[in-house]
Amino acid sequence: MGAHKTMLKKSMFAVLAMALLAPAAASAQDSKPTSKPASKPATPQTEPAKPEVKDDKAYSLVYKFTKGAERTYLVRAAQKMETQNFEIKAAQVLVEKVESFDADKKVGTVLLEPKTLKLSTTMGDRTQEYDSEKKDPGQAPMGDAMLKAMKAKSTLKVHADGSTKRREIDGQGPQQDVFKSPIFAIQDIPFDFARMPKKAVKAGDTWTVVLERAMKEGDKGTLTFKSTFTYTLKRVKNRDGQDIATIQVTSKTELNKTGDVKDSAEIKEGNGKGTIIFNITEGHLKSVNFSVKLIVAERGRDMALKYTFGARHKKPDAGEEKK
16 A cells, blocks of 8 residues: 555646637639629638547555555544434544555554544423534434543454444344444444445446344344445545545345244335545545435334435634644
């Protein structure tokens, strides 16, 4: 992996001006009688339209890691349960630090360190808010243990395609866990949302990633949450000397059962879509925006939930740039 810069250069946009040149027609006096109509001016010849050039280049989309490199991301997520008038929103500043890179295994050790956290929960007409930057942060809309976990540092082993070693997560049961996260296998943000292909791809190519998480329901059976992500490389543009990829992603989430699992929820709809902007040259995520609509049938009624997630790379402020 080549070394990459620790911050993005400021993009420079060039304004292109088109000059329309009118052909100058040299006219001679007509010796014919003026009763005859004058000759029609020649129609200017226009150049044929240039055919669209298809990008047939194969691009290697991989995460690159350099020890000591840092990036800051602004992360936002929201989850709204329409049928119960419940909504929770979160915003966080997250710093990604590369602690080491194993060139043989092509694995980077990355520390994710939360810097700030804002939360709000609305239930009916009541709203609770929390802001870690305030002297009096307010009432956290969850227990102290969960709040502590959201503010804690975490270390990940991240492969070149963005895959990570899966962590064990305890479930709370069929009903509670089905709403714990609408993308049930997502554990490591933002890498699980933005997985890259294992081989070079061209514009128009697709690749698929399947994430699963199984929960045992005692000795009766197992629930398996399965999320299938399909990615398509739409285009690559060179901006300020860097290749920037636009990737579209869709997802489908399913809940599968084995054995005798009673009173478990059913997923009637679990489709998602989004857009990823990836810096190929430097090997890192620029931004991701993703949304999922989930309809769950539980105990004879349907419950609709909408989940949105967004993250974008934050450029260093003036004076913060590392030399």
